[in-house]
Amino acid sequence: MKIDLHNHSYYSDGVLSPVELIRLAKEQRCDVFALTDHDTTDGLTEAKVEANKLGIKFIPGVEVSAMWSNMTIHILGLNIDIENEALQAGLxxxxxxxxxxxxxxxxxxxxxxxxxxxxxxxxxxxxxxxxxxxxxxxxxxxxxxxxxxxxxxxxxTGKKPGGVGGQWAQFDEVIEWIHVAGGKAVLAHPLRYRMTNTKVKRMMSDLAASGCDGVEVVTGSSNTDEIALISQWAIELDLLASSGSDYHGWPNQRVRIGRLQDMPNSNKAVWNYW
Ligand SMILES: [Zn+2]
Ligand SMILES: [Zn+2]
Structure with a gap:
């Protein structure tokens, strides 16, 4: 099974339309696909219609920005109810x-x-x-x-001319929005933030304590050591594991939809619940 639970369309900062994305996912033989635009669910209905047509299992998602320890992090909401009012008010x-x-x-x-x-x-x-x-x-x-x-x-960034600090909701509030909308909250790309590994683990531990369900163990740019490390921490913290490319369709981006390394602990995969 090819599963890719992290992708962007032009409703946020991706290049392709939701329909183009689903067609590409089909070409890449992807079986399960989530669209997870930044802070919006606008592309989900279009994507779902096309996915149904092409026989891809579609997971409605969103990638929500959040504050943790004064830093911006990204939390994926997977398999959400897009009609949920609390989630939509937050977004x-x-x-x-x-x-x-x-x-x-x-x-x-x-x-x-x-x-x-x-x-x-x-x-x-x-x-x-x-x-x-x-x-x-x-x-x-x-x-x-x-x-x-x-x-x-x-x-x-920072104090540079176009730098504006994030004013997102706190991580625990974002996890709550996702939960009331029936979704699984998953920390995105844990090793892509500008922080030491010690701090990454502290972040994962804080999120787990606030009810976060999982962490992205495999991303489109992960190497084997990174996958092993996050997988180990996920087991220690009892977090589910997710896998997603973070495909945007930028011309210079190397990642492909559905082209992801295997997950070491697939018995704890977030998709086992769907
Ligand atoms: Zn992100
Ligand atoms: Zn993303």
Whole structure:
């Protein structure tokens, strides 16, 4: 079985439409697929219709930003009820913050000499949501920076011109939104945050204590050692294991839908509950 529980469409910072994503997942022989856009469920219905047509088991999901210890982390809500009011109210708060943050970022970049930052970034984003990735893409297109790494470092983090701190809900609140919507809360890409391994384990332990169900043990960019480490910690903390590529469809992204390494402890997989 090929299972991929972490993917983005153009309703957040991915490139493809939900329908294009499902068709690609089919081409890659994916059996179970979750769409998990940032702080929105807008693409889920379109994706579900296409998945039903093509015989793929579709898991409605969302990737919610959250604060842990003053840092932004990502928590996936998997197999959620998209009609749930508490979840939608929470996501709406985050969408409003994203809109305000985009204006602040554009203002900051304007101060640093980037003319028309908002309009140019809006042109990059295909749907309403404007993410930091869209600003980064715009700055690369404009020739201000050469790649994602330098653009975030020089412009979009901390006290840099386009840096705006996250004002997301606390992690325990986000876990609660996901639970009331009937979903499983899963910490996304645990080794991709800017923190030491000791801190990562502390974060996982705090989340587990707040009822988080699982952690992404396998991601599209994990190596064997990373998978073994997170798998071990998941067992210690009694967290379920998930697997997802975090596919966005960016031209320079190496990851493919459904092309994921095996999970060591599949008896504790989050999908065993569906
Ligand atoms: Zn993420
Ligand atoms: Zn993601």
């Amino acid at each position: 709406k708060q985050h969408q409003e913050f994203r809109a305000i943050r985009a204006l602040k970022m554009a203002r900051g970049l304007g101060g640093a000499g980037v003319v028309g930052a908002m309009e140019k970034t809006q042109a990059v984003a295909k749907q309403g949501m404007i993410t930091r990735t869209h600003f980064a893409q715009m700055l690369i297109q404009e020739g201000v920076c050469k790649d994602m790494k330098s653009v975030f470092k020089r412009f979009l």
